[in-house]
Amino acid sequence: MTSFTRSALNRVRRLQERGHYDKATIYPIIDEALICHVALVQDGQPFVIPTIHARMGDELILHGANASRLLQHIERGEPVCVGITLLDGLVLARSVFHSSMNYRSVVLFGRGRVVSEPAAKLAALEALSEHLAQGRWQDARKPTARELKATKVVAIAIDSASAKVRSGPPGDDEADYDLPIWAGVVPLDLRAEPPEPDPRLPDGTAVPAYAAHYVRR
Numbered sequence: 227m228t229s230f231t232r233s234a235l236n237r238v239r240r241l242q243e244r245g246h247y248d249k250a251t252i253y254p255i256i257d258e259a260l261i262c263h264v265a266l267v268q269d270g271q272p273f274v275i276p277t278i279h280a281r282m283g284d285e286l287i288l289h290g291a292n293a294s295r296l297l298q299h300i301e302r303g304e305p306v307c308v309g310i311t312l313l314d315g316l317v318l319a320r321s322v323f324h325s326s327m328n329y330r331s332v333v334l335f336g337r338g339r340v341v342s343e344p345a346a347k348l349a350a351l352e353a354l355s356e357h358l359a360q361g362r363w364q365d366a367r368k369p370t371a372r373e374l375k376a377t378k379v380v381a382i383a384i385d386s387a388s389a390k391v392r393s394g395p396p397g398d399d400e401a402d403y404d405l406p407i408w409a410g411v412v413p414l415d416l417r418a419e420p421p422e423p424d425p426r427l428p429d430g431t432a433v434p435a436y437a438a439h440y441v442r443r
């Protein structure tokens with residue numbers, strides 16, 4: 227399956243031309259975003275929890291403390307909705323009404339399971355570590371048995387998803403193009419500053435390339 231089925235759940239209704247359902251659009255957005263926001267409802271009360279994620283195939287991996295409300299919710303097989311947003315620019319239109327943002331966002335739906343089989347759990351933790359910085363897993367100390375026991379890992383099957391993408395200049399009302407007001411896009415990008423070495427590093431410890439030249443895309 228290369229695209230998600232359009233359904234009442236995932237069909238983009240507002241500005242439908244911005245909606246995408248193919249994995250070729252959706253998965254790179256998930257992979258580029260550093261964090262996601264997971265929404266759940268318990269006893270009628272909604273919660274939105276920001277957290278680190280990684281994608282393994284058609285599953286979204288999350289991890290955290292055993293006592294995490296979110297992870298326990300997922301362990302019970304309850305549904306979640308996950309929002310992921312990449313901000314690409316400020317769209318400054320001539321009118322306030324048409325001012326907007328350029329973005330690539332994903333909303334996905336699914337239910338999860340706990341990943342407890344040791345090799346699979348370690349692979350999921352590696353995926354999370356590599357999502358942060360590619361190459362880090364190789365360099366960092368691996369989790370101990372005690373650390374693994376204290377960590378819950380879940381995999382959410384991505385059952386349904388959509389992307390919404392806005393790009394390009396403002397779309398003003400025709401009558402407004404004559405107004406003497408600057409309009410355009412202020413591009414935004416997530417860029418790393420030069421790394422700050424831990425003061426407790428021994429002198430001469432080399433900065434790995436993935437930290438020295440960290441890029442997200």
Ligand SMILES: Cc1cc2nc3c(=O)[nH]c(=O)nc-3n(C[C@H](O)[C@H](O)[C@H](O)COP(=O)(O)OP(=O)(O)OC[C@H]3O[C@@H](n4cnc5c(N)ncnc54)[C@H](O)[C@@H]3O)c2cc1C
Nearest residue numbers: 235236237238239240311327329330331332333388389390
């Ligand atoms: C950075 C950013 C800023 C935005 N600012 C505004 C704003 O100020 N005002 C505003 O009205 N809207 C804004 N949007 C768009 C907003 O996310 C919704 O798409 C829009 O408000 C329609 O909401 P709705 O509840 O009618 O969605 P519907 O179209 O009814 O949603 C139906 C289904 O479409 C999919 N969907 C909807 N929105 C998105 C999305 N953004 N990404 C992926 N799938 C989606 C979901 O699967 C959802 O279940 C913004 C989006 C982003 C990413």
